[in-house]
Amino acid sequence: MVPQPDRRRPAAAGTGGGGAGVITRAQPWLGTLVEISADSDAAIDAGFAAIARVHRALNAHDRGSELSHANRNAPHQPVRLSRMAAAVIGRAQFWAARSDGAFDASAGHWRAVQLTGRTLRYAVPLALDLSGIAKGFAVDRAVVALRRTGTRHGLVNAGGDMRGFGAAWPVSLVRPDRAPVAKITLHDASLATSALRPDGSDDHLRGLARGIVSASVECRRAIDADALAKIVAGGGPRVAACLDTVGAVALVIGAGGELTQIGNPDRLAA
Template sequence: MRPATYYAGPAWRGLVLFALLVLLVGCDQPPQAHRFEGPIFGTGYHVTVYGDFSDKQLASLEDGIKESLDEVDHLMSTYKSDSELSRFNAAPVDESFELSSPTADVIGEAIDIGDLSNGAFDVTIGSAVNLWGFGPEMRPDEVPSDDEIAQALDKVGYQALKLNGNRLTKTKPVYVDLSGIAKGFGVDQVAARLDALGVTSYLVEVGGEIRTRGEKPNGDPWRIAVEKPVSRERSVQRVLELEDVAVATSGDYRNYYEEDGQRFSHTIDPRTGRPITHHLASVTVVAERCSTADAVATALEVLGPKKGMALANREDIAAYFIVKTDEGFKTELSEAFHTYLADKPSEGEKQ
């Protein structure tokens, strides 16, 4: 994959509430904990930093966090008609379009992960996402027909994107939707801003996508809870211990709708143009960058439990699967995931 480029200046900004709960536990009365939060990308952000900062420094931190996320939103939103991504989507076929460096970086990594997953991750899935009512357009009055799905698939295929430096061209009328990677990149940009400002202990969370730096003042790692994939409650499935890494979860249990008793997930398989139907309820991925974790979790969710785990083990991806069975949920861990567990795998967790 292309190495990500981070920007110390204004940096940018992506559904389903991704299945992670932040457990800020550890010391009694943590010294100098500062928290910032607000709305972004149709969800919210929460940032916790430790350190001794003046009021002026705290104001600079808050401004930098907002600036980074707002810039990403301005560049990559499909809900804003004047965003850079929306302008590219409206541009003619075969016209070379000059992108900003952040957007080019995200699309470059998206293409790499599309190749890695044999098309299970595809940022041109937007036409099918919109068809099923999970994009800027409203939910359809009825389930899309086979002909409508086929027409949407005619506009799907990340291979139609040709990236040359910061110039992007499409060879057919694809609609690019970066929601499967943009929130993670937004987390990375906030982390880069905090690093540039000298913050050595922080946790950044945007819509469930997380990145950490350092440890808490008492020496404890950041503890992150993977949520049980059930829509009717919020409870913990597994606790992870993280330091200087990112984590993202993709799941089908919060953003969905039902029609005539059938459940339609927001996760659309780019190869079929239809919502996934297998029994993989959620995937949690740990990676160096949150953009990577975000996109890879989506790819594994599309692939399903068997093919997804095969890819995770082949590529040394730290992945945690929660699979629906007739008896309830079972969990499966890739070989690279074990180092992040806060305790030993429980009974029923397949390794």
């Protein structure tokens, strides 16, 4: 994908995380619109450069990407990965094992994905799709890039996978029909959400547990928040244990608009 020109806008008034001098720009990457807010154009440029590197390496829909190369060749022979690809696939496999397959980037074949160090092999023909967890990873890498420029505060939002630092960034939790349910504040933390589409469909997910329309997870890293949101949305016996692994909290919206919290009793939504 060749990004279109930035959509530039000032930070919204009254957000609490913007303030004077904060710039917000948006570009299309990772199959969504990525917004970065920071206090300088140089910082935002560095953030988008980090996002672009992840997109080019891990885009399953680009035949020239590293992930596409691995999907074509790993069923037949070992494939040597970059550190980036190995890190994301390794984390995907970590959450697949912890959740007993509730999170699975291989559509049901996670046990056949054999990663040893940076060498990848598939025991059966399969294709990894890292689009969600790679989005979270890209957000984390963009935050690292922003911090390296010396910017004091920033927010990266890749289609709902977001991470903020250095300021209080208010976020509204909404139902799929966009009706607001609660407000939380991100401060040096990440948030990701898995939810039904406004039309009630869930074909973009492996399915939501009965009675759940939206599951949001807050934790330190966006790569983990993305995987955990899918684990929570699917329900199952390992949800609480998976959240505890990284000290995460889940905020689940039910069909009637009720909000339920799982994990970390000290973290409450307003």
